[in-house]
Amino acid sequence: MNAQPLPQAAAFIIDLDGTLVDTLGDFVAVLGAVFGELGLPLVDRAFVERTVGKGSEHLIRTTLAHVGAEAALYDTAWLRYQAHYRQMNGQFSAVYPGVLEGLQRLRALGRPMACLTNKPAAFARELLQRKGLDGFFDRVFGGDDFERKKPDPLPLIKTCEALGVSPASAWMIGDSANDAAAARAAGCTTVLVRYGYNHGEAIETVPASQYLDRLDQLQLPGELSDCARA
Numbered sequence: 001m002n003a004q005p006l007p008q009a010a011a012f013i014i015d016l017d018g019t020l021v022d023t024l025g026d027f028v029a030v031l032g033a034v035f036g037e038l039g040l041p042l043v044d045r046a047f048v049e050r051t052v053g054k055g056s057e058h059l060i061r062t063t064l065a066h067v068g069a070e071a072a073l074y075d076t077a078w079l080r081y082q083a084h085y086r087q088m089n090g091q092f093s094a095v096y097p098g099v100l101e102g103l104q105r106l107r108a109l110g111r112p113m114a115c116l117t118n119k120p121a122a123f124a125r126e127l128l129q130r131k132g133l134d135g136f137f138d139r140v141f142g143g144d145d146f147e148r149k150k151p152d153p154l155p156l157i158k159t160c161e162a163l164g165v166s167p168a169s170a171w172m173i174g175d176s177a178n179d180a181a182a183a184r185a186a187g188c189t190t191v192l193v194r195y196g197y198n199h200g201e202a203i204e205t206v207p208a209s210q211y212l213d214r215l216d217q218l219q220l221p222g223e224l225s226d227c228a229r230a
Contacts, residue, residue, distance in 0.1 A: 006209050006221050007189060010169035012106050013159050014137075016117035016124055017052060018175035018196030020099050020215075021131055025092030026085070027052055031063060033088075034080045041067045050200040053176050054150075055118040055143045056081065082120075089123055090130040096195060098214025103136040105216060112163040118143035118150055118178070139163065151181035156188055173218070180206045191218060 017023045027048050035042055043063055051062050060077050064070075106113060114137055117124045121142025128134040139162050143149045146158055153167075160167045172183035175196020183190040184207070192208040193215065204211060212218060 007169065008221055009111060009171045009189070011112040011114070011160065011163045011165040011171070013114045013116050013156060013163075013170055013172045013188070015172075015174035015176075015179050015196075016115055016119060016127070018198075019096075019173060019179075019193055020103075020115070020133060021090075021093050021095055021127060023090075023093040023127070024049055024052070024197070026088055026090065027059070029088050029092050030081060030084045031059075033084045034060075034077055035063070035067065037080060038069070038073065038077065040064075040069050040073075043067065049197050052197050053118065053178050053199065056085075056120060085123055090127050093127070093131075095131050095133065096193075096215070098216040099133070102215030102218060103133065106218070107136050112138050112165060114139040114141065114159050114163055116141050116150070116155055116159050116172075120144050151178040151185075153182050153185035156182050156186035160186070160188075173212075173215070175203070177201070177206045180208060 014020060024045065028045050031048065032042050043066060047066065051059055060081055061074060064073055064077060115124065115128060119142055121144055124142045125134065125140050128140060139159065141155060141159055146155045148154045156172060157167060160170050167187040170188045171191055172179060172188040173191045174180065175193045176198045180190045180192060190208040191210045191212065192203050192206060193212045194203050210219065
């Protein structure tokens, strides 16, 4: 796929789930606890992997529909989900290889950095702290910090405002079509990792300036090879 033009990066905005931390185990465990208490069928890891990425509300509603449960159970499921996630947050997750090294390199550049996720903000900040990643970011924004979530561009636009940069000078690093759509609509440069959760689709089907196997492989202007942009 042809690469997009690569402007200088004035700031880096990085997704959390599927980009920095493999949190699939947390989602599976929490949904298992919630649906078990409600007497509903459990879903497997593959279903969760295809479904995460659009916020907890979407995950719960989609999972209820998948198992044939009444939509009216949503409020009860949401409250139980919050309680279980608060308890399990980070217990069944791991930082991806190359993330720590990649964040150290980006932080050393001295440019503003933000973590932007559709996960509720309190859970996001707690997870970053538990995994030792919180110190890399100037700002952390969750799915409940703005009126709309990714793939809407609003969270990216607002994050750029908070960092004091224009969207055209910011790089969005994520793992899914949601991240890419938000970045494209906001006018940010898009970088995607290959190892995350893209709803069961190959990430190379989504236009981006770079595709990474590890975050520490990110290449800046002047470093980018034909291989990295292919």
